Amino acid sequence: MIRHDARRRRFVGAVGAGLVGGLVAPLSAQAACSSANAWAGRLRRDLDAMAARLTRTLKPWKVPARVFQPEAFGLDRSLATAAIQGAVDACAQAGGGTVRLAQGDYVSGTIVLRSGVMLEVSAGARLIASTNLQHYPEHVARRPTVQDSNMGMNQSLIFAEGCERIGISGKGLIDGRGTHANFPGEQTIGATPGRPFLIRILDSQHVVVRDIHMQDSPCWMQNYLNCEDLLIDGIHVENQSNHNNDGVDIDGCRRVIVRNCWINAEDDALCFKGASQRPTEDVLIENSQFYSSCNAIKFGTDSQGDLRNVLVRHVKIGGPSAEMRSIKRRKADGGVSWETVDGGTVERIVVHDAHITRAESPLFLRLGDRGRVRPEQARPAPGRLRHIVFDRIRGDDNGMRGSFFTGIPEHCIEHVLLRDIDLTMAPATGPAIDQAQIPEAPASYPDPHMFSTVMPAYGLWVRHIRHLDLQRVRFASSGPDSRPMLLAGIDTEALCGM
Structure with a gap:
């Protein structure tokens, strides 16, 4: 287990190829892996059963012959x-x-x-x-x-x-x-008159x-x-x-x-939201292709309602190719982005068998505290982001930013499993931001570009996350890159079974 000790300002834990932060004194990775696999295994079985039930029961309604x-x-x-x-x-x-x-x-x-x-x-x-x-x-x-x-x-x-x-x-x-x-108008995160x-x-x-x-x-x-x-x-x-x-x-x-x-x-x-302030539950996404100049698959930014019990499988996602229409960039800002900043709980999500290409940040998790609700409502407390699985994720021709997961102080992302990950990233063309200089920015609009075009790790940077499990995870750079593949910031507890 890799955890940050606030007094010693260093990590202790199991050998995790590429995880930087002063690794010493290996602990028992086998027991921790068994614990992580237990919740993830139960979740996958539950969502497979949900998918079978939806497939069996959610049929087109019978249209009268008129x-x-x-x-x-x-x-x-x-x-x-x-x-x-x-x-x-x-x-x-x-x-x-x-x-x-x-x-x-x-x-x-x-x-x-x-x-x-x-x-x-x-x-x-x-x-x-x-x-x-x-x-x-x-x-x-x-x-x-x-x-x-x-x-x-x-x-x-x-x-x-x-x-x-x-x-x-x-x-x-x-x-x-x-x-x-x-229909003229400006890019906006508010009204679109x-x-x-x-x-x-x-x-x-x-x-x-x-x-x-x-x-x-x-x-x-x-x-x-x-x-x-x-x-x-x-x-x-x-x-x-x-x-x-x-x-x-x-x-x-x-x-x-x-x-x-x-x-x-x-x-x-493909974007899920919680502005209705009702839960989004029991969702199957499969056998599809999603390309975007922003986020290919996402929950947010409006996250007032909950999102749970979601299975994404057998998908191709990322930025538009040279053969596709695009009025902006060819790289997606994010491949898969799960965000909660308005009090909602995001939990019990599995992404399995996904090919991600042309994404600046293939994977992005953000727990923040913007608290946007209707004007007459009280500002909510931060939500929760937990029990998230990325399983068998592969792809190349991705950008140089790197994936990252970050909560905020006192509100950590919890229980995340990355298993069988193989993603190739572009090398940095400029200096990376120092992780000590990355602001917490709890109320900022959540998007993978929110901090820097070059994050501290070319593969994955994490902060404010508990119970992060990495199994057979590989990020490759297509050229020389001085950044580490993996880097853990403050308030991080992770297991690396690489």
Whole structure:
């Protein structure tokens, strides 16, 4: 075990190839490994069982055979909003069915989905967003959330609230035409006025989004907030046209599957949040590719609600390749980033069999104390970040920053296992920041670039973390680098079974 003694200012512990900090007096690594493997083994079994249960039970809801088309409701292709909405309303009133956009282009403003309606954009058809903001009336959520008070986003192309059995499907395309020329605005961590989302679904159950292609939202592509039984399967998302171009944002949802998806996003590709102040629980992400100029897979930054019981497996993630569209850098800021800074608990997460490439920081954990909630609410205490597993993670062509995990004084990250890690990093092109100079910055916006472009270790730097277990961990540098592979800062307790 490697632990920091505040009186002696040095580490003591088992031999850990590359772990720097004054190693002396090996302890029994075998007993500590057995303890670490026990909780991680139980967690993996639990999440495998959860995944099997979700796979067995979370199926697309049965759509009634009725079909409604905008052509029967006075379609005007120059602005099809009224005809599409007429078809949606008639479909819902009849007891549900499919609203089919069969062929050609349908230019539209906001469409409000109703319970029992599957909106289908067929192969050869396109749902095209109007570029006139007046065609996007505001839909203010009935239930206040942190997203409303801090982001103020109430416009979208497709909107639903309080629905059951709704969906979007088809082999066609939804095009947001969200270029900066059509929808100007600045990069922001707050409000995004004048830039609608493409899809915004709130407080709904049995939501299915399958097969559809989406591109070029003015802001986030999809936001699912406080939904239950959410199935996202086989979608293709290209969102590299504007600022804040997230791929998928899932906030406070229970029983979720994301599978067989391909996403390339200017901002976070697959992002979980807690702004709904409801827990996100029982999530399976598999057989997908997530590429981003920011974070490929992430929880945060809004972390008021909890995230737990998440299994990520068989994924390829990182930055966009030279063949993909990108309006910024080719390197992702972070590969997998789990963050809690607003009081939420993040726990019981396994990432297994992931290939990470073109990421400045392939792995990032942050426990902070920003405490952002709704204005009328009391500031919460710091949350918890614990029981996190990274297992069989590999990849190359990553950046020079290095991965890092950091909590804050008196609030440590707890119980983290890295096993079978093989990641190649770029060598530093400039001096690394001295770890003694890295601020605690508890209230700062959490992102892997928050401290320095060159962190103290080319592989992994850790601080304020308890029960960190490293098994068969290898970080390689593709060129000469004077930094250590692994470096532990203050308040660190780790086992290195390298």
